[in-house]
Amino acid sequence: MMHDFTYEALPVRVVFGQGKIQILPQEAERLGIKRALVLCTPQQVQWAEEVSSLLGDKCAGLFHEAAMHTPVDVTLRAVEYARSVQADGLISLGGGSTTGLGKAISLRTGLPQIAVPTTYAGSEMTGILGETENGIKTTQKKPEIQPEAVIYDVDLTMSLPAGLSGTSGLNAMAHAIEALYAQDRNPVTSLMALEAIAAFGRALPVIAKQPDDVAARSDALYGAWFCGICLGSAGMALHHKLCHVLGGAFDLPHAETHAVMLPHTTGYNMAAAADVMDKVASALNAPNAARGLWDLARSINAPRSLQELGMPEDGIDHATDLALRNPYWNPEPLTREGIHALIKAAWAGDLPLQA
DSSP states (O other): OOOOOOOOOOOOOOEEESGGGGHHHOOOOOHOOSEEEEEEEEOOOOOOOOHHHHHHGEEEEOOOOOTTTTTTHHHHHHHHHHHEEEETEEEEESSHHHHHHHHHHHHHHHHHEEEEEEOOGGGGGGGEEEEEEEEEEEEOGGGGSSSSEEEEEEGGGSSSSSSHHHHHHHHHHHHHHHHHHHHTOHHHHHHHHHHHHHHHHHHHHHHHHHTTTTHHHHHHHHHHHHHHHHHHHHHOOHHHHHHHHHHHOOOHHHHHHHHHHHHHHHHHHHTTTTTHHHHHHHHSSSSSHHHHHHHHHHHHHHHOOGGGGTGGGGHHHHHHHHHHOOOOOOSOOOOOOHHHHHHHHHTTTTOTTTT
């Protein structure tokens, strides 16, 4: 087989294992951070304060307004606060919302970042930033957006609720699946993608029944790491375009939207990317990729309709219009009829049309 590709390794330091949060002060010191601004969501303040105590006098302050879809107005307040406390580095604690805020601040200030993920979002491994302003989510990709270091502590995922673990895992799997058929795919990310899909396929059903299973938690976080690399190394296609549209236009929850859409967008591309979709099906021990993802979502009680996430039925036409505006590259050509049917099925919670 002839190969034609470009692969560029991501310049990021990764520390993986149990109890790794304890080395946060050393990681900050390695980056020359003496006044760290700790970031979190409003719900994570108590935990963030505990982590901040590990830093001692290296903690300059705590900003706890991280929000879904990285609203620009929140970022601007955070930048102002970072300057007021003379922060020289950022530590993002939590999921994609906090990681996104850290990236947005860093892009505007040049401050180095340490990401400490507590979900399986994977954005900590990318130089990609999606920001929302006036109901529109826009995405950019630049090397300087990439965090300098990531601490994957399995212990920090043990308290992640089973439901959120499932949707976060499906969100991560979307990165891997799109990397398999991306325009700039390559053999390295393809190997990582299939490894990650198989790891999540094993781990998520166990976590749904036994959230305290350490081996399954480790497997899922390992898969999330690979999925993040895939997202950072290969381009995005229809799935991410639709999720960005739906999240920005209807303020739908990020991970849950990915979980609902993934079987449908996979089905849409199954014929055009049959070779890799067969490998996805094999990794999931399923008859086809779309059905395998649908059955996995059902087995972990993940949401399966946009309707239950709060999207109005009369938003289907608007979402279709937005999806076809400045579309991402996709293996299956985009048609209004096809995209409308996909979104309609996802809204209703129907089985993917191609499954």
